[in-house]
Amino acid sequence: MNKTRGQRIALNTIGVVVAVLFAFPTYWMITSAFKPSNALLSLDYDLVPLSVTLDNFVSALEQPGFTVHLTNSLIVTLGAVACSLVAGVLAAFPLARLRFRGRKGFLLLVLIAQMAPMEALFIPMFLLMQDAGLLNQLPSLLLVYFAITLPFTVWALRGFVQGIPYELEEAAMVDGCGRFGAFRKVVLPLLGPGLVATSVFAFITAWNEFLYALVFMRDSDKQTLPVWLSTFKTVFGTDWGGIMAASVLYALPALIFFLLVQRKLVSGATAGALKG
Amino acid sequence: MTATAQIVVPAGSPPPAPPRAGRPRRAGLGERTIPYLLLAPAVVTMLVLLGWPMVQVIGISFRRLDLGELVRGEVVWIGLENYREVLADPEVWTVVARTVLFTAAVVAATVLAGLLLAVLMRHLSGGVRVALQVTLVLAWATPILATTTVFQWIFDQQYGILNKTLVKLGFDSFAGYSWFSSGTSTLTVIGMLIIWQAVPFVCFTIYAGLLGTPQELYEAASMDGASPWQAFANVSWPSIRPLVTLATFLSVIWDFKVFAQVWAIRQGGPDGGSTTLPLLLYLKGVAGRHFGVASAIAVLMILVLLVLTARYLQLLLRSREADLS
Numbered sequence: 141m142n143k144t145r146g147q148r149i150a151l152n153t154i155g156v157v158v159a160v161l162f163a164f165p166t167y168w169m170i171t172s173a174f175k176p177s178n179a180l181l182s183l184d185y186d187l188v189p190l191s192v193t194l195d196n197f198v199s200a201l202e203q204p205g206f207t208v209h210l211t212n213s214l215i216v217t218l219g220a221v222a223c224s225l226v227a228g229v230l231a232a233f234p235l236a237r238l239r240f241r242g243r244k245g246f247l248l249l250v251l252i253a254q255m256a257p258m259e260a261l262f263i264p265m266f267l268l269m270q271d272a273g274l275l276n277q278l279p280s281l282l283l284v285y286f287a288i289t290l291p292f293t294v295w296a297l298r299g300f301v302q303g304i305p306y307e308l309e310e311a312a313m314v315d316g317c318g319r320f321g322a323f324r325k326v327v328l329p330l331l332g333p334g335l336v337a338t339s340v341f342a343f344i345t346a347w348n349e350f351l352y353a354l355v356f357m358r359d360s361d362k363q364t365l366p367v368w369l370s371t372f373k374t375v376f377g378t379d380w381g382g383i384m385a386a387s388v389l390y391a392l393p394a395l396i397f398f399l400l401v402q403r404k405l406v407s408g409a410t411a412g413a414l415k416g
Numbered sequence: 417m418t419a420t421a422q423i424v425v426p427a428g429s430p431p432p433a434p435p436r437a438g439r440p441r442r443a444g445l446g447e448r449t450i451p452y453l454l455l456a457p458a459v460v461t462m463l464v465l466l467g468w469p470m471v472q473v474i475g476i477s478f479r480r481l482d483l484g485e486l487v488r489g490e491v492v493w494i495g496l497e498n499y500r501e502v503l504a505d506p507e508v509w510t511v512v513a514r515t516v517l518f519t520a521a522v523v524a525a526t527v528l529a530g531l532l533l534a535v536l537m538r539h540l541s542g543g544v545r546v547a548l549q550v551t552l553v554l555a556w557a558t559p560i561l562a563t564t565t566v567f568q569w570i571f572d573q574q575y576g577i578l579n580k581t582l583v584k585l586g587f588d589s590f591a592g593y594s595w596f597s598s599g600t601s602t603l604t605v606i607g608m609l610i611i612w613q614a615v616p617f618v619c620f621t622i623y624a625g626l627l628g629t630p631q632e633l634y635e636a637a638s639m640d641g642a643s644p645w646q647a648f649a650n651v652s653w654p655s656i657r658p659l660v661t662l663a664t665f666l667s668v669i670w671d672f673k674v675f676a677q678v679w680a681i682r683q684g685g686p687d688g689g690s691t692t693l694p695l696l697l698y699l700k701g702v703a704g705r706h707f708g709v710a711s712a713i714a715v716l717m718i719l720v721l722l723v724l725t726a727r728y729l730q731l732l733l734r735s736r737e738a739d740l741s
Contacts, residue, residue: 398557
């Protein structure tokens, strides 16, 4: 594959242009969040911010809703992630290490559950939560996010447990640990990176979720951040700086976590597409 | 579409290793129930919160369930009445046609862009490639609603940077141009937004397949005097084709169900012009309180998705077989 110098320059130029296109919305969100409002609502052409201010972040944080919605989002997301991890580890151990009847059937159930069309199930869910008296309460969302994130948590953790050599547990059992003692003392500590990666995926899924938050939460002070952000026009009016600052604050945890496990995610997504 | 974490199945899930038997002694009743006790929380959660609603939605689709029945707690079976009403409604057909067209356009653009970018990435020099990968990861990681808000700012009628840029380039008619005045134009903006979020996944998937193609094959092709196009068609394409097919199916499954972006931008407006099937479901069900009719729409949607998903799973299993042999 010998390319001439000209071809190489042309290809790299296209690459740079595409990179700029893809970076632009994120760049624009961040720079707009730092621009003073008179620069935002002007007809001047300003791709690069000339003056920087933190006013927008102050105005976003001062919105009566922001901290409430942030807390709501954190409660349902972290709660769902914690439930998923506990149920996931409990299920991953027998799936990876024990022989029992119905194992294959359960794996099939997990695979099918992973493809469940949540977008078409909100009516029965709505009625279910109403019967349970949970409508308009944070636990209803927590439960749904738990259910949405559980299948892939189980599947992923089972893979991570299988990746840990069984000989380590055997050695611990020879040394007098019970089977569960061996799991707790040998496997769980080695499972750390797998737990981190899995919980990040679960976190991002729940952090992003919009439809169920919109359907379940009728009172505005029960809404999560994404639903609140979608109504920004009634909250902020034309205060685009405040909207962008709120968006940056909302995006930050997801961006940080995502970059943390980015390598695993890319290879994981492709491995999932290939190997099931 | 939530390309972020919905599909993520981390690496390291090889076919189940043969589970090892415990020590050679008879397992007691206690020991035999342990696997089931450990699985119980996961099984119960999935059955109650995913299985039961699945059964329920089918049941409700055969009932009349409006606000009155709901309040009185009545169960009124009306057979196929809801389906008849839905299928006879011209508005439903308009929305179905719009959703299919929208999905097709978005998927085609996403897969094509992802494929082109993956091929391009192979030919970039190190620095530019890393820069492109970082920006793609950024686009992938930014939460859906944050991106949706930024797009509304970029496309803002008066102060949006897009209109300002177009005017600067000499297209004066774009001064104060409203991108959300018609359904088609609104859906175009929503489509761009979805494509921007979805391309990274498709691109990285195909790129991984390209990296897996043995370098010797390209060398052999170039020694035989193959043109770049011939090298792509005969060396790259056979090895990435299954991945492109899988990415296409996954994209169809995702984009057909998109709700958040469409709702957040204009709630299906103007005048219902950007209402897609998931929005219709929400408007009939939650906003209109016609739970029976909405459930019938949901069941029809699930049927379409079922066909697509079955084909996807079939392809998935087949590609795994090829992988193992």
